Amino acid sequence: MSQSTDKHLPADNATNQHRRWLPHPALSLFMWVLWLLMVNEFSAGHIVLGAILAWLIPFLTHAFWPEATRLHKPLLATRFVLMVLWDIVIANGVLAVRILGPSKKLQPAFMTLPLDIKEDFTITVLASTISLTPGTVSADLSVDRSALLIHVLHVDDIDASIAELKQRYEKPLKEIFECS
Numbered sequence: 001m002s003q004s005t006d007k008h009l010p011a012d013n014a015t016n017q018h019r020r021w022l023p024h025p026a027l028s029l030f031m032w033v034l035w036l037l038m039v040n041e042f043s044a045g046h047i048v049l050g051a052i053l054a055w056l057i058p059f060l061t062h063a064f065w066p067e068a069t070r071l072h073k074p075l076l077a078t079r080f081v082l083m084v085l086w087d088i089v090i091a092n093g094v095l096a097v098r099i100l101g102p103s104k105k106l107q108p109a110f111m112t113l114p115l116d117i118k119e120d121f122t123i124t125v126l127a128s129t130i131s132l133t134p135g136t137v138s139a140d141l142s143v144d145r146s147a148l149l150i151h152v153l154h155v156d157d158i159d160a161s162i163a164e165l166k167q168r169y170e171k172p173l174k175e176i177f178e179c180s
Contacts, residue, residue: 021059022055022058022059023058023059023062023065024058024062024065027058028054028055028058029054031050031053031054031057031058032050032051032053032054035049035050035053035054036050066120066121069119069121069122069177070177071176071177072175072176072177072178073175073176073178076172076175076176077176079172080172080173080176083168083172084129084132084133084169087133087168088132088133088134091133091134091135091136092134094135095134095135095153098153098154106153106154107154107155107156108151108152108153108154108155109151109152109155109158110139110149110150110151110152111149111150111152111155111158111161111162112147112148112149112150112162113130113147113148113149113150113162113165113166113170114146114147114162115145115146115147115148115170116166116170116174116179117170117173117174117179118145118179119177119179120145121177122173122174122177122179123141123145123148125173125177126138126148126169126170126173127141127148129169129173130148130150130165130169135152135153135154136150136151136152136153137150137151138150139151150165
């Protein structure tokens with residue numbers, strides 16, 4: 001019998017019961033504190049109303065939330081985030097020079113990035129990472145989820161840019177989330 005359906009595992013059953021009635025405890029706590037800060041009044045009515053809303057909203061919307069994704073390599077994820085932040089800083093400088101500099105010749109283009117990843121969450125992280133970097137925006141995902149259409153404000157070599165995106169962003173994400 002699988003662990004989730006075994007009736008002889010009270011701890012697991014208690015966890016499932018807890019998750020069913022309080023699906024996102026950290027979110028509920030955050031919403032309750034945020035409510036109290038927003039109303040700026042710590043009366044009994046506001047405390048109770050905030051608690052009810054902080055429980056009710058996650059409870060009602062739980063079915064629409066995606067399953068939690070596990071980081072398989074948190075150290076690599078930290079390095080990835082720092083690299084993306086660095087790329088954003090550098091891209092801002094390059095873009096400013098390209099736009100404000102003496103040679104204002106931009107070569108905008110759409111390019112198609114073939115995807116090796118198939119998981120929705122990982123594709124979303126990749127598309128968001130690309131869009132966060134100044135001068136690029138993820139414009140569309142193919143119906144079969146095999147390619148991402150990207151608009152680039154300036155590109156000299158589309159093939160080299162695609163290879164760089166795959167190596168710099170997609171490859172680490174595959175490792176971080178252990179994608180197939």
